[in-house]
Amino acid sequence: MKQLTLLIILLATSTLAKAQKVLSKDQLEVQKTVVEFFEALSNRDSIALKKVSASDLVLYEYGEVWNCDTLIRKAIKLNTATDFNRINKFDFISTTVTKNTAWTSYNLHSEIIRNGQKTTIHWLETIIAVRNEKRWQIKVLHSTLIKRTP
Numbered sequence: 001m002k003q004l005t006l007l008i009i010l011l012a013t014s015t016l017a018k019a020q021k022v023l024s025k026d027q028l029e030v031q032k033t034v035v036e037f038f039e040a041l042s043n044r045d046s047i048a049l050k051k052v053s054a055s056d057l058v059l060y061e062y063g064e065v066w067n068c069d070t071l072i073r074k075a076i077k078l079n080t081a082t083d084f085n086r087i088n089k090f091d092f093i094s095t096t097v098t099k100n101t102a103w104t105s106y107n108l109h110s111e112i113i114r115n116g117q118k119t120t121i122h123w124l125e126t127i128i129a130v131r132n133e134k135r136w137q138i139k140v141l142h143s144t145l146i147k148r149t150p
Helices: 002-017 025-042 046-051 068-077
Strands: 053-061 064-066 085-098 101-114 117-132 135-149
Touching: 025 046, 025 068, 025 085, 025 101, 025 117, 025 135, 046 053, 046 068, 053 068, 064 068
Parallel strands: 053 135
Antiparallel strands: 053 064, 085 101, 101 117, 117 135
């Protein structure tokens, strides 16, 4: 819960620091869904991940096409390191909402510790989200690796 609160504060501060226009409730909810998606990955929580993912989620990751099951297998089930820790920082570039569809682009900086080794990774990502039963869910995520530092 502390991580989510901190991420929301960072999100709001980064938005204000760039003198963007005030974001709508829907725009903020879409950004919150992105944060929750990566928080679920950080916590290795497949149930929370599915909650914020559309049933037909498609990810374009490292030149491959993944679905939610692929993501869960690669990022959660195969991730058995006892010292695993992931901290994510978001810099949202833009968020657009049109009725029940939204898209947002952002820089994601993650610090990951696994098996005693720290890695920092920077991705440029875009998601498409849909509103299902009054909740935003990620339908498409396209990720471009910018930099990985071992």
